[in-house]
Amino acid sequence: xxxxxxxxxxxxxxxxxxxxxxxxxxxxxxxxxxxxxxxxxxxxxxxxxxxxxxxxxxxxxxxxxxxxxxxxxxxxxxxxxxxxxxxxxxxxxxxxxxxxxxxxxxxxxxxxxxxxxxxxxxxxxxxxxxxxxxxxxxxxxxxxxxxxxxx
Amino acid sequence: xxxxxxxxxxxxxxxxxxxxxxxxxxxxxxxxxxxxxxxxxxxxxxxxxxxxxxxxxxxxxxxxxxxxxxxxxxxxxxxxxxxxxxxxxxxxxxxxxxxxxxxxxxxxxxxxxxxxxxxxxxxx
Numbered sequence: 304x305x306x307x308x309x310x311x312x313x314x315x316x317x318x319x320x321x322x323x324x325x326x327x328x329x330x331x332x333x334x335x336x337x338x339x340x341x342x343x344x345x346x347x348x349x350x351x352x353x354x355x356x357x358x359x360x361x362x363x364x365x366x367x368x369x370x371x372x373x374x375x376x377x378x379x380x381x382x383x384x385x386x387x388x389x390x391x392x393x394x395x396x397x398x399x400x401x402x403x404x405x406x407x408x409x410x411x412x413x414x415x416x417x418x419x420x421x422x423x424x425x426x427x428x429x430x431x432x433x434x435x436x437x438x439x440x441x442x443x444x445x446x447x448x449x450x451x452x453x454x
Numbered sequence: 455x456x457x458x459x460x461x462x463x464x465x466x467x468x469x470x471x472x473x474x475x476x477x478x479x480x481x482x483x484x485x486x487x488x489x490x491x492x493x494x495x496x497x498x499x500x501x502x503x504x505x506x507x508x509x510x511x512x513x514x515x516x517x518x519x520x521x522x523x524x525x526x527x528x529x530x531x532x533x534x535x536x537x538x539x540x541x542x543x544x545x546x547x548x549x550x551x552x553x554x555x556x557x558x559x560x561x562x563x564x565x566x567x568x569x570x571x572x573x574x575x576x577x578x
Binding site for chain 1: 505
């Protein structure tokens, strides 16, 4: 799990690519990227269920950046077969990924709880709604997540 | 039932979506934890919640939630209303507590979008 693939891995046949900056440690614009990703995928007439899953995993990644990181970038890529969502952030990172993947494990603060998050479901949810999920993280540096959804 | 009937059953105020009260709803999910809503709620359901911040709208948007019912007499924040108008997600508000809201809807035929979650007892 720790040394999973770097996100520079080659993806072939990219037909669409767009990156969205995400501000960390604030919920001011939280969810904005997910709404944009959903709109883009709807314009491409992809199946509703795959759009829904892509929107959910993007939102979870976005909420994580808004909750824990200094700042991050979410990149949406599309190939004829897959929706690929990368989340890369600069921030505290995750010390124990296996533990963080467990449902219910959380390091959330009061501010995060007040927004309705921090129940320790985020990472497991991203995995649940993706066909492929890769995560790597370094404490004090940041976290990289790649999620793929088959179309 | 229609969202209009939901409004009547709950004696609810409509904050957003007067023009969408004709929509049909059959199922609901209730929680104040958006994390759990994201994990378990199904598309087309009502979301019953006591939260009022814009994340209830974002969460509903990504999940294709039909409409939001804010319980316990709370009012959505102005930015929550603005976002719901933009994303065309109805918001109703009722003075009933979550338990009463769920009970009154269930009595009239609305069921949970899932009954149970997690592992069954046999597999534990």
